Amino acid sequence: MKQYMRACASILIVTFVIACVNIPVIYGVAPVQPDAATSSPIIAVPEGNITPAAPINNAVPAPAGTVASPVSTVALPPSAPAASSAALTNVTLAKNAEIFPLYLNDRMIQGENSREDYFFEVAKSRKVLPGSYIDIYFGHSLMLLPKTSTLTVLMDDVPIGAIFLNETNHEKTLLRIDISNYLASPGFHKLSFQAHMEFANNVCMDPNNAANWMVVYKESTIHLNLDKSYDSADLTWYPSPFFEKGSQQPLQSIIVVPDDIEQTEFVAAARLVQFFTSQAQSTRINVPIFAESDLTDVMLANNHTIWLGRTGHWKERGKLVEDTYRKQADPAIQAQGLIAIGASPWNAALSGMVISGTNEELLSALTILTEETLYTQLQGKSTGIMPGLKKTEIQPLVNPGKVNTISFEQMGYNHINIGGRVDVNTTINYNLPNYLDVEDGAKLTLGFKHSKSIEYGQSVLTVKLNGVPVDSHKLSEATSDSGLIEVNLTQDVIGNSRTLALEISVHFANSSPEQNQGCIDPNLIGNWVVIDKASTISYTPVDRKAFNLQAIPYSFIKNGHWNDVTFLLPDKFSSKELNTAMTLIGILGRNAVDTTSLTLTKTSAAGLKDLLRGRNIIYLGTAKDLPDFMNGFPDSSVVFKDNKMTSNTKNIELLSELQSSSALIQLSKSPLNENKTLLVLAATSADRQNSLSEALTDPIVNDKITGKFVVIDNLNKIHAFPEEPAPPKVLAKPKVNQVSDFLNGQNKLALDGSIFVIIFLAVGMLVVSIIWIARKRKRG
Numbered sequence: 001m002k003q004y005m006r007a008c009a010s011i012l013i014v015t016f017v018i019a020c021v022n023i024p025v026i027y028g029v030a031p032v033q034p035d036a037a038t039s040s041p042i043i044a045v046p047e048g049n050i051t052p053a054a055p056i057n058n059a060v061p062a063p064a065g066t067v068a069s070p071v072s073t074v075a076l077p078p079s080a081p082a083a084s085s086a087a088l089t090n091v092t093l094a095k096n097a098e099i100f101p102l103y104l105n106d107r108m109i110q111g112e113n114s115r116e117d118y119f120f121e122v123a124k125s126r127k128v129l130p131g132s133y134i135d136i137y138f139g140h141s142l143m144l145l146p147k148t149s150t151l152t153v154l155m156d157d158v159p160i161g162a163i164f165l166n167e168t169n170h171e172k173t174l175l176r177i178d179i180s181n182y183l184a185s186p187g188f189h190k191l192s193f194q195a196h197m198e199f200a201n202n203v204c205m206d207p208n209n210a211a212n213w214m215v216v217y218k219e220s221t222i223h224l225n226l227d228k229s230y231d232s233a234d235l236t237w238y239p240s241p242f243f244e245k246g247s248q249q250p251l252q253s254i255i256v257v258p259d260d261i262e263q264t265e266f267v268a269a270a271r272l273v274q275f276f277t278s279q280a281q282s283t284r285i286n287v288p289i290f291a292e293s294d295l296t297d298v299m300l301a302n303n304h305t306i307w308l309g310r311t312g313h314w315k316e317r318g319k320l321v322e323d324t325y326r327k328q329a330d331p332a333i334q335a336q337g338l339i340a341i342g343a344s345p346w347n348a349a350l351s352g353m354v355i356s357g358t359n360e361e362l363l364s365a366l367t368i369l370t371e372e373t374l375y376t377q378l379q380g381k382s383t384g385i386m387p388g389l390k391k392t393e394i395q396p397l398v399n400p401g402k403v404n405t406i407s408f409e410q411m412g413y414n415h416i417n418i419g420g421r422v423d424v425n426t427t428i429n430y431n432l433p434n435y436l437d438v439e440d441g442a443k444l445t446l447g448f449k450h451s452k453s454i455e456y457g458q459s460v461l462t463v464k465l466n467g468v469p470v471d472s473h474k475l476s477e478a479t480s481d482s483g484l485i486e487v488n489l490t491q492d493v494i495g496n497s498r499t500l501a502l503e504i505s506v507h508f509a510n511s512s513p514e515q516n517q518g519c520i521d522p523n524l525i526g527n528w529v530v531i532d533k534a535s536t537i538s539y540t541p542v543d544r545k546a547f548n549l550q551a552i553p554y555s556f557i558k559n560g561h562w563n564d565v566t567f568l569l570p571d572k573f574s575s576k577e578l579n580t581a582m583t584l585i586g587i588l589g590r591n592a593v594d595t596t597s598l599t600l601t602k603t604s605a606a607g608l609k610d611l612l613r614g615r616n617i618i619y620l621g622t623a624k625d626l627p628d629f630m631n632g633f634p635d636s637s638v639v640f641k642d643n644k645m646t647s648n649t650k651n652i653e654l655l656s657e658l659q660s661s662s663a664l665i666q667l668s669k670s671p672l673n674e675n676k677t678l679l680v681l682a683a684t685s686a687d688r689q690n691s692l693s694e695a696l697t698d699p700i701v702n703d704k705i706t707g708k709f710v711v712i713d714n715l716n717k718i719h720a721f722p723e724e725p726a727p728p729k730v731l732a733k734p735k736v737n738q739v740s741d742f743l744n745g746q747n748k749l750a751l752d753g754s755i756f757v758i759i760f761l762a763v764g765m766l767v768v769s770i771i772w773i774a775r776k777r778k779r780g
Helices: 002-028 082-088 263-279 297-301 316-328 359-370 477-481 575-588 608-612 690-697 738-743 753-779
Strands: 071-075 098-101 107-110 113-122 126-128 133-140 150-155 158-164 173-178 187-196 213-216 221-224 226-228 253-257 289-291 304-310 338-344 347-357 382-384 404-407 416-420 423-431 436-450 460-465 468-474 483-489 499-507 524-531 536-543 565-569 598-602 616-622 638-641 644-647 663-670 673-683 709-712 718-720
Touching (some): 113 126, 150 173, 263 359, 263 575, 297 347, 347 359, 416 499, 436 477, 673 690
Parallel strands (some): 253 289, 565 598
Antiparallel strands (some): 098 221, 107 213, 113 187, 150 187, 338 347, 416 524, 436 536, 638 644, 663 709
């Protein structure tokens, strides 16, 4: 009996000690992370091998005022502005020259071997003339070895120039290279910077040393002398010369509409503007649209023109253009709706296009001019309009509440081949539809294959989302022919970003003894990975809920369509209001598939409140023309009175400098319907209306348009005001079933102290039972 009791006591003591020891220890243990390899910052590398460098040209300053040689460098004094490059050549830029900035900010290039690519487009309607060149402003580390550190410049992977990185160009230096002979074909072209940088004779000891760096400054530009690639403009080249793809200023025409524009003309103009902006690289284009009477002969003599209006609605100038182009058309189509191109009556070197007909014919014409399968069929100088031609119904690719899966191929990517280096990467950008949000994260399904000549288990593929690592996987023999991984992109990493920037990085390991010493051939042809174009991103979108200026175009665009939107203009509006309206339509409706529910109404319309009650409203005009029921209502942030603006918001005051000679952009609930939205773009005076279009189209200024309202002062400075902070989001504590986890034998033993309490009590009950049974037997 004593032996039983000693044994039971020992069990109790051991169990109690384990429980006491493990409770604090287990609570303090961090969750065991998956076996994830880390990688250093990875340099983007293009497909294929690095092209051999061109012969090195020593940096020899070019005498001021001389024609730049194919490759020349000039060291700039520290105070020299970027514009000083103009003195380096006597090349005369053509009237339609284009200057493309390479980067918005200075670009740092680091590492022993690295490469940066920049893409630009030359439209098929244009050709590059002699005198085209690139200006590269660069500088580099003083520690680079001058005889082995180089910069090579390539165009479409063909070397076009190279220099040593030495003491003559370590400070800001201009490298100018003639590129006239390298852009013979239209389409996209790739400008590349290939840098090889060494800071010590034994670079193998530390090839990624921080001393290995150079900078390409934001003043760097591409200068293209351009001309049209055809002798005479006709419909075959449409949308040229009125719109040039790839241009920094793609809309190269003014749009003319009749005075007192009608609903159909407004919708037709909106469709044309949406088409143009959807083709542009920039998402914000100022649309120069004018009522016929606001035109001057000087404007007509210096611009291509598009005349869009109902037949019979034109005044003198519009009637002149329409009659002139009709007489030049085939007699069989002269009496019907017409799309025609011809020389401008005000300048024969410029072109005009007329789009005229009945209301029905106008809408058919815009279907022709905005659908690629139709306008690419056009030929000659004119075509008749087939009435009743319907726009192809395009179903939005993304619907709220349903799982949306989009492949890399649908985003415009083909199979992506990266390699030739130890560390390589590529970035896939996906922009969320502007009318939708993501609340529950997304999933990346990544298909790939890779070389079999790498060291398995040491080579690693890493995925980053918006710069944050989200997953890493070791490459193996099993993944070499067909690898597939699924990566959860959590909501906390996505955050409020409208772009999912997926960076796929690969670190290759090779078993050569040189690599073990930190020195390897930078051009390893056996290092490659191919990302499959069938890879997908999946997520379940929801309707956008944020209600502020930065959330626009929500709620004016929904599911790819205008969401019952009315543009409200003063009774006697001018081209200023039209310009702001069409500019805003181009920004908001850039990706909209139609203009069916878009309307135009004047403030003098009978029964205005009833017309607007079920609509989302955008008011454009001056403060004095703003309807009374839209001024100073409870949800309005400001009040207009006597051409002055004062605050209607708690804890916000507007000083006298903002009360007059200013403009307002305000978002609020509609005073007629709390389920609808009102956007007001109003100026205290007519001369301040242009500042609205300027603010909408300047990308730097536009980023400051936040909150519920902003005021633009007489210096065109944006004044934004803070919103009331949203209540902090409370994260629910995850539910844990420790007993189930323990019994299921999971790979990572995560035991809570309560488990030991339960075990301790169970053992105690067992000991008591044993003692009770033993005593009972002894008595028996």
